[in-house]
Each structure stands twice: as C-alpha cells, then as structure tokens.
Amino acid sequence: MSTNATLAIENRDALDTPVALSSFAAFRETFPLQGERLYTELFERNSEIVQTQKARFAVANLEKIMKATFEVSSVSGFDRMSLRDLSRQTGMSMGAIYSCISKKEDIALMVADIVRLSSELTRQHALRASSNWAQIEESIRFHLYASTLLQPWYFFLFFETRSLPEEQQQASTQIELDGIRSFEEQIKNGVSQGEFYTEDARMVANTIVVLMEDWYLKPWKNRLSGESHSDPVWQEKQINNYHRAVTDMVKKLLAKR
Amino acid sequence: MSTNATLAIENRDALDTPVALSSFAAFRETFPLQGERLYTELFERNSEIVQTQKARFAVANLEKIMKATFEVSSVSGFDRMSLRDLSRQTGMSMGAIYSCISKKEDIALMVADIVRLSSELTRQHALRASSNWAQIEESIRFHLYASTLLQPWYFFLFFETRSLPEEQQQASTQIELDGIRSFEEQIKNGVSQGEFYTEDARMVANTIVVLMEDWYLKPWKNRLSGESHSDPVWQEKQINNYHRAVTDMVKKLLAKR
DNA sequence: ACAAAAATAGAGCGAACGTTCGTTTTATGT
DNA sequence: ACATAAAACGAACGTTCGCTCTATTTTTGT
Numbered sequence: 001m002s003t004n005a006t007l008a009i010e011n012r013d014a015l016d017t018p019v020a021l022s023s024f025a026a027f028r029e030t031f032p033l034q035g036e037r038l039y040t041e042l043f044e045r046n047s048e049i050v051q052t053q054k055a056r057f058a059v060a061n062l063e064k065i066m067k068a069t070f071e072v073s074s075v076s077g078f079d080r081m082s083l084r085d086l087s088r089q090t091g092m093s094m095g096a097i098y099s100c101i102s103k104k105e106d107i108a109l110m111v112a113d114i115v116r117l118s119s120e121l122t123r124q125h126a127l128r129a130s131s132n133w134a135q136i137e138e139s140i141r142f143h144l145y146a147s148t149l150l151q152p153w154y155f156f157l158f159f160e161t162r163s164l165p166e167e168q169q170q171a172s173t174q175i176e177l178d179g180i181r182s183f184e185e186q187i188k189n190g191v192s193q194g195e196f197y198t199e200d201a202r203m204v205a206n207t208i209v210v211l212m213e214d215w216y217l218k219p220w221k222n223r224l225s226g227e228s229h230s231d232p233v234w235q236e237k238q239i240n241n242y243h244r245a246v247t248d249m250v251k252k253l254l255a256k257r
Numbered sequence: 258m259s260t261n262a263t264l265a266i267e268n269r270d271a272l273d274t275p276v277a278l279s280s281f282a283a284f285r286e287t288f289p290l291q292g293e294r295l296y297t298e299l300f301e302r303n304s305e306i307v308q309t310q311k312a313r314f315a316v317a318n319l320e321k322i323m324k325a326t327f328e329v330s331s332v333s334g335f336d337r338m339s340l341r342d343l344s345r346q347t348g349m350s351m352g353a354i355y356s357c358i359s360k361k362e363d364i365a366l367m368v369a370d371i372v373r374l375s376s377e378l379t380r381q382h383a384l385r386a387s388s389n390w391a392q393i394e395e396s397i398r399f400h401l402y403a404s405t406l407l408q409p410w411y412f413f414l415f416f417e418t419r420s421l422p423e424e425q426q427q428a429s430t431q432i433e434l435d436g437i438r439s440f441e442e443q444i445k446n447g448v449s450q451g452e453f454y455t456e457d458a459r460m461v462a463n464t465i466v467v468l469m470e471d472w473y474l475k476p477w478k479n480r481l482s483g484e485s486h487s488d489p490v491w492q493e494k495q496i497n498n499y500h501r502a503v504t505d506m507v508k509k510l511l512a513k514r
Numbered sequence: 515a516c517a518a519a520a521a522t523a524g525a526g527c528g529a530a531c532g533t534t535c536g537t538t539t540t541a542t543g544t
Numbered sequence: 545a546c547a548t549a550a551a552a553c554g555a556a557c558g559t560t561c562g563c564t565c566t567a568t569t570t571t572t573g574t
Contacts (some may be wrong), residue, residue, distance in 0.1 A: 054516065054541090057551070076420050079336035082531065093553040094533080159416065163333050173477075180478075203502045206471070206478065207464060214467050220430075221437075222465065245460045252510055298556065311572085314520065349524045353561080361562065 015041075015117075019125065021138060021197050024236045027145040033118055034149050039063045041117075042110060049106055051099040061100050064090040069107055070152035072221060078160045108160050112168055115157045119175050126182065132190035136183065137247055140208065144243055148215040148235075154216040179212075180205050187254065196254035204253050211246050265304045274384065275307055278395060281493045284402040291406050296320045298374075299367060308356040308362055318357050321347040326364050327409035335365060335417045359476050365417050369425055375403050376432050383439065389447035393440065394504055397465065401500055404473040405492075411473040436469075439461050442513065453511035468503050 020026035028034070031039065039059045043050060068089035073081040083104060087094055099109060126143045129135035134192055147154045161172045183205035187237040190196035215222065223229070223238050277283035285291070290298065296316045300307060309315040325346035330338040340361060344351055358364060382399045386392035404411045418429045440462035447453035455461055472479065480486070480495050 005260075051551095054548070057541095061551095074419075077336065079334060080420060083533085084531085087554095094552070095535085096552050098533070099551070159419070162331075162416070163337065177478075200502055200505070203506060207468065207506065210467050210471050211464065214463070221434075245457055248457070248466070249460060249510065253506065267530075309520075311519075313572095317520095339560080341560090351524085352565085353521050355563075 015121065018128075019121070019142070021125075021141055021145070024145055024148070024239050025232065027142075028149070028180070028232075029147060031146065033114060033121075036063075038114070039066070042066075042114065045113060046106075046110060049102050051102075058100060061090075061092065061096065064092060065097060065100055065107065066110070069111075070156060073160075074152070077182065078156070078163060079103065086168070093139065105164075108156075108164055109168070111153050111156050111160070112164060112172065115150065116171065116175065118150055118153075122146055123178070123182065126186075132193065132195050134187050136186050136208075136250065137189075139183070139186075140212070140246055140250075141243055143212050144215060144239060144246075147212065148239055151216045151219065158213070160215060176209065180209050184210050193201050194256075197256040198254050207253075208246065208250060215242060272274055275385070276378070276399070278382075278398055281402055281405070282489065283362050284399075285406070285489075286403060288403065288406060290371060290378070290401060290403070293320075295371070296323070299323075299371065302370060303363075306359050315357060318347075318349065318353065321349060322354060322357055322364065323367070326368075327413060330417075331409070332415065335413070336420060339429070355477055362421075365413075365421055366425070368410050368413050368417070369421060369429065372407065372410050373428065373432065375410075376436070380435070380439065383443075389443050389450065391454050392463075393443050393447075393507065395470070396440070396443075397507075398500055400469050401472060401496060401503075404469065405496055408473045408476065415470070431501065433466065437466050440465050447511065451513075454513040455511050464510075465503065465507060469513055472499060 001148070015032055017030075017032075019032075020030045032038075036059065039062045042062050043055055043058045048061070050058050052061065065086065068086055069078075069081065072085050072089055083094060083097060085121065086092075086097060121131060122142050126135055126139040129138045154176065157172065161169050164172075180202070184201050187198065187201040187204055191198060191201065222242055223235075229235075274287075274289075276289075277287045289295075291317065296319045297312065299319050300312055300315045307315050307319070309318065322343065325343055326335075326338065329342050329346055340351065340354060344354060347354070379396065379399050383392055383396040386395045414429065418426055421429075437459070441458050444453060444455065444461055445459040448455060448458065479499055480492075486492075
C-alpha cells in the first residue's frame with residue numbers, strides 16, 4: 001500500500017498528462033482513474049499486498065471485489081458486509097478473495113488511497129487556470145466530474161472513514177480542510193484584486209465544498225428519476241445543470257455591489 | 258417504541274408549549290428534549306421495551322447507556338461497539354443493560370425516534386412566524402439550536418441510518434426531503450409576494466439544509482479550538498456567528514437586484 | 515426491619531465472523 | 545502433450561458477537 005500519494009505520482013508520468021474539461025464526455029475519455037486503468041493502477045499501488053502475480057487475473061478480480069463491495073456495503077455498511085457476502089456477490093471463493101487482499105480492512109484502505117489520489121489530481125489541476133474565477137469554476141468542474149465517475153468510492157470513504165486507522169482518518173479530514181482553504185485563498189485573491197467582493201470568504205468556500213459532497217453523497221436529490229443512470233447524454237445534462245447551479249450561486253455570493 | 262411521532266405529540270401537551278428563541282441561552286431553558294426531561298421522555302416512549310419499572314432507575318440508566326453509546330460508537334461506529342464495551346463504559350452489568358433494552362438495535366431506534374421528534378418540533382415551530390423571511394430565519398435558528406443540544410443524536414443518526422430497518426431509512430430521507438421542500442416553499446412564497454428574488458429556489462433551500470447538516474456533522478470546522486466546549490458564553494457566540502453567516506448568505510442569494 | 519425491585523458477576527449458548535490451509539482445477543511454456 | 549507454476553476452491557479453525565440465565569448482593573419504599 002502506497003503511503004505517499006505525491007511520491008507515487010511523481011514516479012509515474014502516466015497520471016501527469018492533462019485532463020480535458022471541455023465537457024463531461026471529454027473528461028470521461030482522458031481521466032485516468034476509471035475502467036481497466038483504474039484497477040491496473042490499484043494493482044500496481046498494492047503489489048506488496050496482492051498475492052496474485054499475473055496482472056490480468058489480479059486486475060479482473062480487484063474489479064470484481066471493489067464493485068461488489070460498493071454494491072453490498074451500500075445497503076448497510078462495510079462492517080455488516082461479511083466476506084461470505086462478498087464471495088457470493090463476486091462468485092469468487094474465499095481463497096481467491098484472499099489472494100487479492102491480506103485482510104478485510106485492505107479493501108477500505110484501497111478506496112481511501114484512490115480517492116486521495118483523485119483529490120490530488122483535482123488539486124494539481126486547479127493550478128492551471130488563468131483568472132481567479134476560472135480557477136474556482138474549473139476546480140468545481142473537475143471535482144464534480146471526478147466524483148461522478150468515482151461516486152461509489154467517494155461515497156464509501158465518507159461513510160467508512162471511521163473504521164480506518166486513526167492516521168488515515170486524520171488524512172481524510174486534512175484533505176477536506178485543504179479543499180476549503182484552497183477555495184478560500186482563491187476567493188481572497190479575487191477580492192484583493194477587485195475581482196470579487198465578500199465579507200466571509202471562508203463561508204463561501206465551505207459552502208462550495210459542502211455542495212460538492214452533497215453531489216456524491218445524495219445522488220437521488222439531483223438526478224431525480226432512477227432510470228437511465230447510464231445514458232451519457234442525460235448524465236451530461238444533469239451534471240452540467242448542477243455545475244451551473246453551483247457556479248451561479250457562487251457568482252452571486254461574490255458579486256460586487 | 259412509538260412508531261408515530263405525531264400521535265405521540267398530540268397525546269402529550271408537555272411538548273406543545275412554545276420554545277423561546279431570543280437567544281441560545283433562552284432556548285436552552287425551554288427546549289424540552291434535554292437533560293432529565295429528555296431521558297424521561299425516552300423512557301415513556303419506550304415503556305413497552307424497558308423492563309425496569311421505576312422511572313428513577315430507568316431514566317438514569319438510559320442516560321448512561323445513550324451517553325456511553327455516543328462516546329464509544331463515535332470512535333468507530335455502532336456496529337463495532339460491542340455490548341461488552343458498553344458494559345465497561347457505563348459500569349453497568351449486561352443484565353442491567355438488558356433491562357433497559359430488548360436488543361442492541363433498540364438503542365439506534367431510540368436515537369432515530371428522538372431525532373425525528375426534534376425535527377417534528379422544528380417543523381411545527383416554523384408555522385408561527387409572521388413574514389416569509391422571519392419564518393426562514395427562525396427555522397434556521399431553531400434547527401441550529403436543537404441540533405446543537407442534540408448534536409450526538411443527530412450525528413449518530415446520520416451515520417447509522419443505514420443499519421436501521423429499511424422502513425426507518427426511508428423515514429429519515431423523507432424528513433430531509435421535507436425539510437428542503439419546506440424551505441423551498443417559503444422561498445417561493447417570498448418570491449411571488451415580491452419579498453425575494455431567485456431563479457433557483459430549490460438550490461437555495463438545499464444549500465440551507467446542507468449547511469445545517471454540516472453544523473452538527475463537522476463541529477471541528479466551525480468551533481475551532483477544542484477547549485471550552487461547555488463554556489455557555491463562548492458557545493452562544495459561536496452558534497450565533499454561524500447563524501448570522503448562514504442567514505447573511507441566504508439574504509444575499511434572495512436579494513432583489 | 516422486611517419484602518420487593520434492581521443490579522451484579524460471569525458462565526454459557528449458538529451463530530456468524532475473519533482468516534487459514536490442504537487440495538483441486540486451470541493456465542502457461544515448451 | 546505434458547509438466548509445472550499459478551489460481552481458485554471451500555471446509556475448518558479459533559474468536560467474538562449478541563444475548564440469556566442463575567445465584568447472589570445491594571438498594572428502595574413503607
């Protein structure tokens with residue numbers, strides 16, 4: 001298990017190529033943490049734990065394990081998900097599962113690792129934009145896109161952080177605080193440069209972060225009908241609607257009078 | 258276990274007396290769900306489950322059980338809290354615990370019951386105010402005050418809802434949706450009466466609710482220093498600061514141009 | 515002081531859990 | 545086609561859980 005996400009990124013330039021943000025469809029094609037690439041990444045980052053040697057088998061099984069974990073544990077939590085449930089859901093034997101992990105907790109640690117990596121990519125991306133407003137708007141967009149593709153991962157980590165080692169818990173809350181502080185500084189920059197006006201930059205920043213959380217924690221709020229979850233056109237529409245709603249709101253909060 | 262909060266309220270006029278909102282200190286003195294009254298209420302609402310007959314003992318033990326539950330389960334969740342942990346933390350024997358509950362799940366059900374009752378009180382209170390804005394402002398204030406006094410309860414229910422029976426889960430999300438819809442309607446009323454202006458009443462309403470959740474889910478965000486948690490003056494200041502931050506923000510979002 | 519109620523300590527139950535390991539099946543290279 | 549290494553299997557193990565029960569002591573109300 002990689003303990004330092006930054007180092008891991010530096011060593012692997014595959015994750016350093018820019019991600020397209022022009023539309024969710026474009027993002028989908030360039031964001032590295034999805035599909036087979038995601039599970040290959042997961043395999044390589046946990047090569048010391050995964051006993052299965054051939055990448056082909058390990059990647060396929062990790063995918064089965066993670067997807068089943070999200071499905072089963074979303075019902076009543078990670079603790080109540082037994083590895084026998086997981087065995088049933090994946091169609092794998094207990095032994096096969098234990099050749100991908102060394103203990104149940106590893107699954108949660110892997111989720112935390114990937115979400116942290118995704119957050120790191122989001123943070124890095126924010127540095128590219130030109131104006132303060134563009135930086136805020138693109139940070140929101142990137143985070144919205146990434147947390148949509150990784151929705152089960154973000155959701156899982158939010159609810160299961162408490163059952164991780166304390167050190168990992170602190171890392172998670174630190175990421176949230178960093179996210180707020182990052183927005184806060186961008187806002188304050190804009191204020192001091194006469195681009196925005198607000199009396200409570202911290203509150204606006206916190207509101208943004210909380211609305212980002214709401215997006216992946218309560219999908220049923222925004223994406224109203226349960227059907228056509230996978231229709232790309234409809235999904236593109238939903239996510240862009242939400243992005244515009246958030247940015248319009250922030251624009252209003254930062255408007256000069 | 259009462260299955261219908263509304264009925265229980267109708268039968269018991271003690272909960273119908275108005276609650277003071279002029280300050281948190283005033284609220285503290287009139288809000289019924291705290292201290293001994295809270296646990297007495299809990300005892301009476303669960304008289305069919307609690308085997309202990311004398312109210313004096315039952316109330317004292319329920320208080321010990323609930324407080325210990327919040328303390329232990331806040332570390333790593335309700336599922337990982339064993340009743341042996343609870344016995345150690347409360348200083349009670351297994352037998353004594355099981356004379357207050359019939360099974361472990363009862364504890365979580367009691368929390369859900371109280372939080373739902375508190376939400377019901379909040380909802381009822383909202384009907385008193387005169388103008389649309391006063392109604393919004395007072396709803397926020399009431400909810401903020403109540404969820405501060407009952408913080409561990411609200412926190413617990415948010416994270417443990419998933420391990421409750423499905424019927425209870427739906428009830429919880431319904432309460433959240435009702436809360437959003439209630440704010441949405443108040444906003445729309447204000448808009449149609451020319452008091453406010455906004456193009457997305459739903460988004461504003463949702464933001465309010467999400468910021469209310471943030472208050473009791475992440476106390477470390479707003480109440481910065483860990484010390485003096487119980488200093489009433491400092492607490493009054495903190496909560497009023499947050500209330501003003503939220504209402505200022507909502508005011509800005511609903512301002513006519 | 516005395517009967518009733520409450521609390522105690524702890525042994526014990528069956529079920530379910532995470533984890534292990536000897537065995538069998540499958541895949542791979544020549 | 546065959547040998548060997550890798551992967552998958554699933555019964556079994558030891559532990560812990562929620563929960564019950566009993567014998568005994570403490571506290572309470574009158």
